[in-house]
Amino acid sequence: MRNRNKWHRNKASGKIGRDHHRLALHKPPVGASPGTLVQAGEANAVSIVLTAYSEHELAEQEIDRLEQLRDWMDFKGVVWVDVRGVTDLDALRQIADLFELHPLVLEDIAHVHQRPKLESYPDHLFVVTRIPNVNEGTLTEQVSLLLGNHFIITFQERVGDCFDNVRQRIRTAKGRIRCSGSDYLAYALIDAATDAYFPLLESYADNLDVLENTVMRSAERLPIERLHALKRDLSELRRAIWPQRDMLGMLQRDDSGLIGDDLHTYLRDCQDHSLQLLDIIETCRETAGSLMELYLSSINLRMNETMKVLTMIATIFIPLSFIASVYGMNFDGSNSPFNMPELGWYYGYLAVLLLMLSVFAGFLVFFIRRGWIGGQRRSDQDSG
Amino acid sequence: MRNRNKWHRNKASGKIGRDHHRLALHKPPVGASPGTLVQAGEANAVSIVLTAYSEHELAEQEIDRLEQLRDWMDFKGVVWVDVRGVTDLDALRQIADLFELHPLVLEDIAHVHQRPKLESYPDHLFVVTRIPNVNEGTLTEQVSLLLGNHFIITFQERVGDCFDNVRQRIRTAKGRIRCSGSDYLAYALIDAATDAYFPLLESYADNLDVLENTVMRSAERLPIERLHALKRDLSELRRAIWPQRDMLGMLQRDDSGLIGDDLHTYLRDCQDHSLQLLDIIETCRETAGSLMELYLSSINLRMNETMKVLTMIATIFIPLSFIASVYGMNFDGSNSPFNMPELGWYYGYLAVLLLMLSVFAGFLVFFIRRGWIGGQRRSDQDSG
Amino acid sequence: MRNRNKWHRNKASGKIGRDHHRLALHKPPVGASPGTLVQAGEANAVSIVLTAYSEHELAEQEIDRLEQLRDWMDFKGVVWVDVRGVTDLDALRQIADLFELHPLVLEDIAHVHQRPKLESYPDHLFVVTRIPNVNEGTLTEQVSLLLGNHFIITFQERVGDCFDNVRQRIRTAKGRIRCSGSDYLAYALIDAATDAYFPLLESYADNLDVLENTVMRSAERLPIERLHALKRDLSELRRAIWPQRDMLGMLQRDDSGLIGDDLHTYLRDCQDHSLQLLDIIETCRETAGSLMELYLSSINLRMNETMKVLTMIATIFIPLSFIASVYGMNFDGSNSPFNMPELGWYYGYLAVLLLMLSVFAGFLVFFIRRGWIGGQRRSDQDSG
Amino acid sequence: MRNRNKWHRNKASGKIGRDHHRLALHKPPVGASPGTLVQAGEANAVSIVLTAYSEHELAEQEIDRLEQLRDWMDFKGVVWVDVRGVTDLDALRQIADLFELHPLVLEDIAHVHQRPKLESYPDHLFVVTRIPNVNEGTLTEQVSLLLGNHFIITFQERVGDCFDNVRQRIRTAKGRIRCSGSDYLAYALIDAATDAYFPLLESYADNLDVLENTVMRSAERLPIERLHALKRDLSELRRAIWPQRDMLGMLQRDDSGLIGDDLHTYLRDCQDHSLQLLDIIETCRETAGSLMELYLSSINLRMNETMKVLTMIATIFIPLSFIASVYGMNFDGSNSPFNMPELGWYYGYLAVLLLMLSVFAGFLVFFIRRGWIGGQRRSDQDSG
């Protein structure tokens, strides 16, 4: 039920239009200096959480003042700075100064409609990925990730993400994460981002399943708008995951020295997952297209059925009514022997009833021959 | 009949939705450590069969305790360990320990929705392939294959496969299999997996043939849901075989030294078979698409016919009924010479009947001219 | 007329299904040893014709016993062994032994559903091509060609081919064929195989032309099943010619030394022809698709016309009949001055007739204004 | 409102045809010497604005006589010559002479239907880009840009562009523009050209949103021509932006030495923006296609509803009317006891009314069973 509600809301909220609205508002004015940041709406406070660990040490800390970050600059281990909220531009600029980020990197972090990509800078890699986050007219949320030699900085649009399990692994020192460098943490985060699409796609597949059953039962009751919304969402997800696959390929080929050789196997596995996601999306899209066809043909078939009922009734009763009308004419039989003598015949009425009955029977036979009556049942047996 | 039943069941069971369900359940929690195995449903016992052979020796043995495998570790020949069932995670982990498998390999073995692929590890190749196994909402079953220098380990989802012929060839020492190394056995298994799709696709082609005949005979009786299910199944098969082709290409280019040079000809042949499979699938898909078009146009044509019958009957009898109604009016002719004097005419009734007859004849001529009556026959001669 | 009959038969014979049947029956059992030959149906006798020529010598001979072939093994010139019929597996095996063919080559020769391809073996090239041969549910026939240093062996499915002209050129020593090696003969055969598709495609284009004229004249008489069969045949031909193009490209890049440098110009020309064939097929396919659209829109347009006739008749006469019915009511005017006094009026009947006439005229004007009557003619002038 | 009006006008003005008209008129006569300029329509005066700046100097000047440009030839800094209007061919030729442009460059500048591209000449780069400029039947305007070592020349079709912000940045010395060379200015202009598409696409997305809401509310009121015009415009935009992406890629790979290394990051960012634009266009196009499908299915569904109303009314009342007609016949009961004795029965009328009532009820039950009456409500509950 949870999932269905999700995209119910999407349908209602006219997502696409608003989506582009926001995108345009986020852009700096046309022709502005590259790296110009534009305040979109009110600036929400940034919340920063620092996690620092080495094989034997672990520290988690909420950062109130950015100066606190300086203290961790020369920690011997991995420092993960997790920034939640990207609307407070002043805070972003301070962080950028602290870590000496390129202005364009900062722009990409703040303008949250980037496609997943990898950009290589002299002493860090800049990775943009998207995690599913169904929320007020969007399906995904941008997560920007800076991978340095001993640190990782992540920027998320909102509080709430799919990285809790990674945090847990760091805390419990489960697996090799505590013994590995920042590259392994980056992999763990990207892997979590990729895997987080599976439950979302599962809910879409479920919805398609429901729609499929509906159209099988009765095409007229198919909420066609849902199918429309579902196709649009699948398109959007495909556009989010497709460049993710390329980004993972580029990470494997990266020669900056920031990615250890032993990570290649893991990154390849992660890329396999993105391929599986694209497969599922493609399957869903094909099913949705086929469903649409099925729906249209059902509508046509039903119209055909309706028309047959109408045609049978009209074809049978219009001629009968005509016969009755003829004998309702008021020609004056007293003046002329040719004026409707049938009306005076002894068996006249019965003869007319018989005529009507035979017309009725004739059409009935005609319709049965055409397979319009009783045919349905026979065809069921044929194909059963 | 067997085949038709197969996908009848598919249609009924709402395959797709459930499919993704399972897929999602199999996944480890989002963000879990790579290589994390998740128990999906109850763990069925694993059954392991060991086949060891060299040119002159042959041993087949059911393995009860994994320690038994150790005894075969330094057998001079080929050792094939066939593991059936991948739900008992403990057993899998023990096997992985024994053969020193990478955790990600184990994850791919246990989570049985991988696409066919080849991964190269220092001392073994990891091949994922899929064999047709129509069963409770799936069409294919994953077979994972580990190719080492002197051993092969296969992991199957269920008991029952398409490798019986290979086993027979080993037993009877037919062909070169007993004289060849583990690479030849790997080829033999992959080749069997590929060829096993031919009978399945044959059954789909047969079904399409039946549907094609149905739509030719009478479009209305086409079970359109079958066509829908069939198209979905073909999509799924295409997605299973397409990466298989790539995997076979990668095997040919592999330079790990595990694949002998003399095998390239065989692998190329196997790849040709996968291309043929894709050709058949493409043909079936195009035929299915064209059938859908044919069906829709037939429905439309039939509706047209129905409408013509209705239009002809209504067009002929509604004016006739109108004429009869006119002379059924009760204007009082005794008051006025203008009030329906026709009713008193000597030949009035006959004149009206004649009028009706000529209206009838007029419309008949009109319809014949339009080709609505008798036209069907003429057009058959035209195109015959 | 000949051509039309050809694919008429195809339509009737439910080609596709049977096609795959045969394909599956030809396959060895799943998992069989590579190179396993399977007897499909009864084995027809093989007929072998040997043609040996050098610049000044020429011999043509029917081969009864395979030993006769040995005598020609060291002929100084080109030996062409033309084997017709591939169902006698014993004979095939003997030929394979004689020329030391790879088992997989033999399998590809016997299982006649290969795609055109080129395979390189140490001392010969193995070329599979397909020639058009419309026959019992297939459109093409496989011709396998082995090109050695001094010999060529061709395997055809049936007696009867498109190589008579090549034989004639050898006999009459016309052109450079007698002065050239086996590679030129191979080119001549492949070129003849390619060019043989032109007349076949011409017949399809003619058929499309006939269908196009039919749909222009009267959409309802379009034999839609023909269009369906035609599209399917075109797909099949495309799948036969597409890999042919690739095979010709591979022949040009071949570095086995068996193909002389001076042949490259000829092979490029032959590849150009295959591109032209694909162009024609693509044109036909697009035309067929566009025809289908035209057909569907015509059907809809005609239904629209039918509905208009019905609507006009019903709209005019149903209200008129209603008026007549009103004055057919039997209210007793003798009781009450309000009970249908119109019936007794002096001009009552004429007034009602006038009323009916004006209703009639009103609807007529309405329909003319809507362009339903007379509009057709005007629109013809518009667009003329 | 502004945006809606924009493409309203497009629809009305039959853009495409006129577009090609102009394109053809602009072309030199077929076979003319390359570089031949053709005067299309009247020549509007060219207006030239020169902007020259270095880190500490800034000059803006309207150029009346081309000789004035010579004075700036050896300015130590960046000289930007902005030419507005490309219809005065004499002026263009003089500029070309002054800067020694290739005749083909001049032709491309004057014939304003080029696709975005990059051409490399010995001492300058020639860049064609397109900026959005919705105006009399076109959506975009060509901007040609010549990038030399110390100068930039831009040619615009019309006065009015999207570069005001760049000019402002030069004036206020904001950002690094004043400290950088001509390559940075070129980037700034191309970046402004690219970003200018975002608001335009936003307006299209808004329009699609409106159409989507319309079709959801009532399919019949969808202004289908708008959807058609919108799809055409999106195609045109895609064709303008697609080569822009390639041009940006070529700029990054350019090795003429005119593009500094530090610009690559900026150009990559700009290319990312063009990818985002293409993503938005693709989303819009898919939505438009899906909307069309939705529209067609709604039309069909509504026709189905209409037909049901007709069928129900006709099916119920035609038989009833028939019964009434029967008892309106005038058979003479005084002659024969068989002639409509019902008319004389004591409860005859009531019995007939009862008969009619039961026929009415029967059909009602039939329609309810079929789900034609009341079904709508139930289905709403199902899917709610």
Next chain:
Amino acid sequence: MRNRNKWHRNKASGKIGRDHHRLALHKPPVGASPGTLVQAGEANAVSIVLTAYSEHELAEQEIDRLEQLRDWMDFKGVVWVDVRGVTDLDALRQIADLFELHPLVLEDIAHVHQRPKLESYPDHLFVVTRIPNVNEGTLTEQVSLLLGNHFIITFQERVGDCFDNVRQRIRTAKGRIRCSGSDYLAYALIDAATDAYFPLLESYADNLDVLENTVMRSAERLPIERLHALKRDLSELRRAIWPQRDMLGMLQRDDSGLIGDDLHTYLRDCQDHSLQLLDIIETCRETAGSLMELYLSSINLRMNETMKVLTMIATIFIPLSFIASVYGMNFDGSNSPFNMPELGWYYGYLAVLLLMLSVFAGFLVFFIRRGWIGGQRRSDQDSG
């Protein structure tokens, strides 16, 4: 008007079928020696025009006997031999002997259905291009061009081409043509051939414009066959221009030494033009497809309107007629007080009229509520 007539004729003449006919007739018999020429229809006389020029010399001459050509063999400048008509095979063979052409080149010249291509021979380049020439069932005409060191030979199918401007430039020594070598002349001819498509495509765009306006005004009057013919022509043009683009790319990469380095800029420009042509064709094709959709939806919408009119009339008047029929029944009120006492009531008739009026009003309200009456106007306001 001229343009419209052009493709009017195409439609009528059943182009496609005839096209392939000719193509097949031109082919040599299947299996014929490569380079075999086949006489198709009667051989028209060849007309040969020689143009020889250097910077200061110019000679134009009609060639009657081929021996005349020999005299120009060692002219110091460029010799252009323009051969019009390719059906006189003897003449072609003599020319081929004179210039030592490869037999396959001659075959390609004579069989005029080649795709544009570039073939490199030891001392000349062989270029096939196509120029627009709307004529008896074809849209394009093949022009074969041989580019040697000091000469160019062109072969045209018919008299009349698009090269007059090039001839004029040679005569008037305009531009650099007289100072350049044969490569520049080849470029000038290919450029003229490419640019000649612009006016043709303009006429197609105009026609599409007319059709677009027609379908907007009234979908029923759209001459759908024109749209069909137009789409077919566009496909054909695309297939002519697409390989032209590739040919131009190959010319740029050609390393035979026959193409001077300074020509690359010109050839790139020419290739840009072919890309523009493909863009226009693509735009036209998309518009045509969208028009077809628009047309189909209009037809459906109109049918819906027709059905509504019918349904309203029938729904209102059929029940009214029923009421009238009831009171037209002849039950004998004198026998029984229950037999239609209404007929005798004082206000009976008025009551029935009132009943009818309220039924009428009831349905009217129902239809207005449904938006079937008056809704059109409101929706116009909505979307206005």
